[in-house]
Amino acid sequence: xxxxxxxxxxxxxxxxxxxxxxxxxxxxxxxxxxxxxxxxxxxxxxxxxxxxxxxxxxxxxxxxxxxxxxxxxxxxxxxxxxxxxxxxxxxxxxxxxxxxxxxxxxxxxxxxxxxxxxxxxxxxxxxxxxxxxxxxxxxxxxxxxxxxxxxxxxxxxxxxxxxxxxxxxxxxxxxxxxxxxxxxxxxxxxxxxxxxxxxxxxxxxxxxxxxxxxxxxxxxxxxxxxxxxxxxxxxxxxxxxxxxxxxxxxxxxxxxxxxxxxxxxxxxxxxxxxxxxxxxxxxxxxxxxxxxxxxxxxxxxxxxxxxxxxxxxxxxxxxxxxxxxxxxxxxxxxxxxxxxxxxxxxxxxxxxxxxxxxxxxxxxxxxxxxxxxxxxxxxxxxxxxxxxxxxxxxxxxxxxxxxxxxxxxxxxxxxxxxxxxxxx
Amino acid sequence: xxxxxxxxxxxxxxxxxxxxxxxxxxxxxxxxxxxxxxxxxxxxxxxxxxxxxxxxxxxxxxxxxxxxxxxxxxxxxxxxxxxxxxxxxxxxxxxxxxxxxxxxxxxxxxxxxxxxxxxxxxxxxxxxxxxxxxxxxxxxxxxxxxxxxxxxxxxxxxxxxxxxxxxxxxxxxxx
Amino acid sequence: xxxxxxxxxxxxxxxxxxxxxxxxxxxxxxxxxxxxxxxxxxxxxxxxxxxxxxxxxxxxxxxxxxxxxxxxxxxxxxxxxxxxxxxxxxxxxxxxxxxxxxxxxxxxxxxxxxxxxxxxxxxxxxxxxxxxxxxxxxxxxxxxxxxxxxxxxxxxxxxxxxxxxxxxxxxxxxxxxxxxxxxxxxxxxxxxxxxxxxxxxxxxxxxxxxxxxxxxxxxxxxxxxxxxxxxxxxxxxxxxxxxxxxxxxxxxxxxxxxxxxxxxxxxxxxxxxxxxxxxxxxxxxxxxxxxxxxxxxxxxxxxxxxxxxxxxxxxxxxxxxxxxxxxxxxxx
Numbered sequence: 001x002x003x004x005x006x007x008x009x010x011x012x013x014x015x016x017x018x019x020x021x022x023x024x025x026x027x028x029x030x031x032x033x034x035x036x037x038x039x040x041x042x043x044x045x046x047x048x049x050x051x052x053x054x055x056x057x058x059x060x061x062x063x064x065x066x067x068x069x070x071x072x073x074x075x076x077x078x079x080x081x082x083x084x085x086x087x088x089x090x091x092x093x094x095x096x097x098x099x100x101x102x103x104x105x106x107x108x109x110x111x112x113x114x115x116x117x118x119x120x121x122x123x124x125x126x127x128x129x130x131x132x133x134x135x136x137x138x139x140x141x142x143x144x145x146x147x148x149x150x151x152x153x154x155x156x157x158x159x160x161x162x163x164x165x166x167x168x169x170x171x172x173x174x175x176x177x178x179x180x181x182x183x184x185x186x187x188x189x190x191x192x193x194x195x196x197x198x199x200x201x202x203x204x205x206x207x208x209x210x211x212x213x214x215x216x217x218x219x220x221x222x223x224x225x226x227x228x229x230x231x232x233x234x235x236x237x238x239x240x241x242x243x244x245x246x247x248x249x250x251x252x253x254x255x256x257x258x259x260x261x262x263x264x265x266x267x268x269x270x271x272x273x274x275x276x277x278x279x280x281x282x283x284x285x286x287x288x289x290x291x292x293x294x295x296x297x298x299x300x301x302x303x304x305x306x307x308x309x310x311x312x313x314x315x316x317x318x319x320x321x322x323x324x325x326x327x328x329x330x331x332x333x334x335x336x337x338x339x340x341x342x343x344x345x346x347x348x349x350x351x352x353x354x355x356x357x358x359x360x361x362x363x364x365x366x367x368x369x370x371x372x373x374x375x376x377x378x379x380x381x382x383x384x385x386x387x388x389x390x391x392x393x394x395x396x397x398x399x400x401x402x403x404x405x406x407x408x409x410x411x412x413x414x415x416x417x418x419x420x421x422x423x424x
Numbered sequence: 425x426x427x428x429x430x431x432x433x434x435x436x437x438x439x440x441x442x443x444x445x446x447x448x449x450x451x452x453x454x455x456x457x458x459x460x461x462x463x464x465x466x467x468x469x470x471x472x473x474x475x476x477x478x479x480x481x482x483x484x485x486x487x488x489x490x491x492x493x494x495x496x497x498x499x500x501x502x503x504x505x506x507x508x509x510x511x512x513x514x515x516x517x518x519x520x521x522x523x524x525x526x527x528x529x530x531x532x533x534x535x536x537x538x539x540x541x542x543x544x545x546x547x548x549x550x551x552x553x554x555x556x557x558x559x560x561x562x563x564x565x566x567x568x569x570x571x572x573x574x575x576x577x578x579x580x581x582x583x584x585x586x587x588x589x590x591x592x593x594x595x596x597x598x599x
Numbered sequence: 600x601x602x603x604x605x606x607x608x609x610x611x612x613x614x615x616x617x618x619x620x621x622x623x624x625x626x627x628x629x630x631x632x633x634x635x636x637x638x639x640x641x642x643x644x645x646x647x648x649x650x651x652x653x654x655x656x657x658x659x660x661x662x663x664x665x666x667x668x669x670x671x672x673x674x675x676x677x678x679x680x681x682x683x684x685x686x687x688x689x690x691x692x693x694x695x696x697x698x699x700x701x702x703x704x705x706x707x708x709x710x711x712x713x714x715x716x717x718x719x720x721x722x723x724x725x726x727x728x729x730x731x732x733x734x735x736x737x738x739x740x741x742x743x744x745x746x747x748x749x750x751x752x753x754x755x756x757x758x759x760x761x762x763x764x765x766x767x768x769x770x771x772x773x774x775x776x777x778x779x780x781x782x783x784x785x786x787x788x789x790x791x792x793x794x795x796x797x798x799x800x801x802x803x804x805x806x807x808x809x810x811x812x813x814x815x816x817x818x819x820x821x822x823x824x825x826x827x828x829x830x831x832x833x834x835x836x837x838x839x840x841x842x843x844x845x846x847x848x849x850x851x852x853x854x855x856x857x858x859x860x861x862x863x864x865x866x867x868x869x870x871x872x873x874x875x876x877x878x879x880x881x882x883x884x885x886x887x888x889x890x891x892x893x894x895x896x897x898x899x900x901x902x903x904x905x906x907x908x909x910x911x912x913x914x915x916x917x918x919x920x921x922x923x924x925x926x927x928x929x930x931x
Contacts (some may be wrong), residue, residue: 016770113616174606192810193810196809197785197809197814197815198605199724200723200745200785201723201745268604269604309698311735314732315700315702316720316724318700488643489651498653498914504643539648539650564678
């Protein structure tokens with residue numbers, strides 16, 4: 001490999017860099033970055049108008065294997081992730097069986113390695129079978145590669161069990177990922193507001209999130225565990241974490257891209273593609289999530305990619321499965337977010353690379369000379385159609401199927417290897 | 425544009441129709457006829473006929489029996505049919521203002537047979553124009569007329585009754 | 600045509616009714632036409648011959664995923680009076696949960712070449728879903744979906760008001776009881792506000808009032824006596840006894856104390872106020888027997904109006920559906 005990417009807009013949050021540059025990559029490493037490079041025998045990629053940035057790290061993704069390969073496989077979904085610019089993924093432990101054994105963790109990592117698209121760092125189940133009754137073998141799972149522990153979308157309602165989880169994790173300084181939602185108050189299907197009233201769907205009130213956040217904050221204060229909150233959805237939730245951070249608690253948080261781009265209004269007409277947990281909320285909540293990302297209350301953007309087979313979404317709304325396959329539209333949505341808000345590309349790429357990696361203590365993956373090339377090249381002006389042939393994910397739950405989209409990842413490199421290249 | 429043909433004055437047409445119906449009854453030796461008019465023009469004429477013949481009066485609204493409701497939609501304000509008598513084995517004089525396609529009469533016959541089985545039905549219309557689509561003819565008719573494709577006749581009323589030729593704009597379709 | 604999304608699926612390109620899923624978003628003129636047409640059918644219902652041939656040769660399938668003999672019977676009678684062929688399918692949901700999905704059920708039904716489905720389902724949006732799946736060939740009439748909508752029931756209440764009261768814009772209307780779980784109440788609110796009613800009141804305890812209800816253009820009251828003051832129309836809703844099991848209410852007797860309609864409370868309303876209830880009545884829980892059977896009660900009239908409304912909606916939707924088919928064939 002010997003390529004010269006010319007005149008790209010290089011956006012690197014590690015160096016706070018946003019400038020037009022040439023980048024030379026050879027033998028899997030970044031050889032040189034400069035305003036104008038002259039490398040005689042390199043293959044030249046003319047990248048004028050394109051964006052070059054570190055590849056992304058996804059703190060929440062559902063790869064469906066083992067157990068649900070009709071929805072997606074590790075191979076199909078890591079490929080889809082690479083096509084969206086990702087190099088590192090943390091798959092949810094919500095598999096069948098759950099990721100609560102070294103056997104499952106090894107299977108996930110082996111399959112990912114065979115596929116060769118992304119580095120996969122599993123999140124292991126916090127309780128056995130995600131059943132919220134018995135602790136999982138955290139120490140062994142950690143040694144088998146689990147970088148964090150989570151009970152996925154299942155609320156541990158028994159405070160004794162939850163306290164033991166925190167105490168045990170604190171013993172070994174393990175990281176806990178929390179999807180903060182109160183089980184009993186989350187039985188609904190969309191944000192609890194006027195639209196839920198009109199559509200006659202059970203609402204999920206904001207306190208389903210804030211009650212759970214306050215409970216977990218007290219648990220972590222009591223035990224000293226470092227805690228990461230996933231998929232925030234409400235303005236009130238963001239405000240609680242802002243105050244907790246101001247008090248100096250060792251917490252971090254993420255938001256999924258769908259919540260930054262959409263509101264409950266998408267559910268109009270019972271559009272089951274937008275049936276997600278936590279629910280899409282009010283426009284004021286969306287604005288608060290954007291503000292939280294801007295002021296650093298929220299550290300990372302995740303995909304929360306959840307592929308499904310077509311039938312899972314073809315039923316009356318409440319009977320449909322929750323979740324959205326988002327990798328195929330991730331880049332167009334991200335670029336529209338950059339265009340429609342005050343969030344800069346530097347801030348957005350930081351929330352997708354530097355910040356998620358640093359909260360996990362992972363290697364830096366900035367565009368530094370001598371380092372392995374972990375990057376992606378984006379054409380923000382390329383217009384293309386999402387169809388069943390152009391989509392990479394196996395998920396049939398594509399909310400923008402057959403739409404014309406703007407912006408596409410042209411090239412993804414992971415550890416110096418090409419993991420995605422757009423053809424056409 | 426061709427000048428519309430001159431129509432005889434309406435009162436004399438009505439008088440002629442009454443005359444023809446009386447003869448019809450006499451000729452066929454019809455006993456105790458019922459006079460039933462189709463909304464709205466036919467119902468006005470039926471009132472005059474019933475009075476002259478001293479016969480019971482009924483009214484039909486055939487909106488629910490039309491065969492074109494899937495094209496035209498339903499007229500929301502339907503005047504109820506009122507047949508305040510048993511029509512089984514009775515002789516009926518069915519009255520309408522203008523006979524053209526014959527579809528209105530077909531619908532009226534269908535509706536009448538939902539009420540019972542009359543002994544006979546005679547059709548009286550004030551006027552018959554060209555454009556028949558069904559094998560239906562009037563037994564009594566005061567005026568037969570040829571009109572062009574964009575002309576139709578309309579009876580205005582009830583007081584006074586006035587038959588007029590309407591020139592329609594080209595786009596309107598025949599009903 | 601510029602229509603709210605809730606109405607687009609229900610209307611043809613020329614604005615005719617082709618499915619009847621919810622009142623939400625339908626234009627006032629269309630609601631008035633439904634009422635006028637139903638009024639004509641009320642007269643037909645009083646005639647010796649109650650049957651008209653409008654839907655002769657058409658097949659109507661009553662597709663009931665949730666038991667409701669009363670509602671099904673009125674739809675069945677309405678279809679028969681329009682001369683349609685009627686097929687009743689009671690699909691209990693346990694059978695569909697045994698593997699056959701709703702979509703598979705629909706695919707099987709599609710093979711029958713029916714012209715209209717009357718759908719009752721326990722999930723909100725089910726009729727919507729079916730209309731999206733079977734369009735463009737079959738007209739869908741919503742006979743109740745979850746807590747979302749029950750538009751024919753709401754329109755029969757409008758017909759009752761239309762026949763017994765002056766124009767809607769002068770009326771004060773109170774809807775009392777379990778608004779939260781009521782599919783009828785939502786459509787009643789949409790219908791009343793669309794028809795011009797300025798003062799619609801929802802009365803109940805906070806546990807039974809839906810979130811942000813005021814944004815529907817109504818006023819909410821917890822106090823029945825206050826809410827009934829000076830109203831022209833009182834619509835009582837049915838209270839399901841399972842509400843007590845899921846902690847919405849402490850007991851039926853406490854509910855009756857606070858929200859039961861008694862003669863004494865009825866005096867707060869205008870002296871010529873009318874009282875309505877979708878039935879079946881829980882006497883002594885929602886309403887005192889003397890009020891239910893009293894002069895101001897129109898509860899029994901409502902049953903006859905229900906058939907007329909269903910005849911009107913079925914014939915209008917069938918007409919719209921046929922027109923849509925012709926438009927589509929012409930475009931091909």
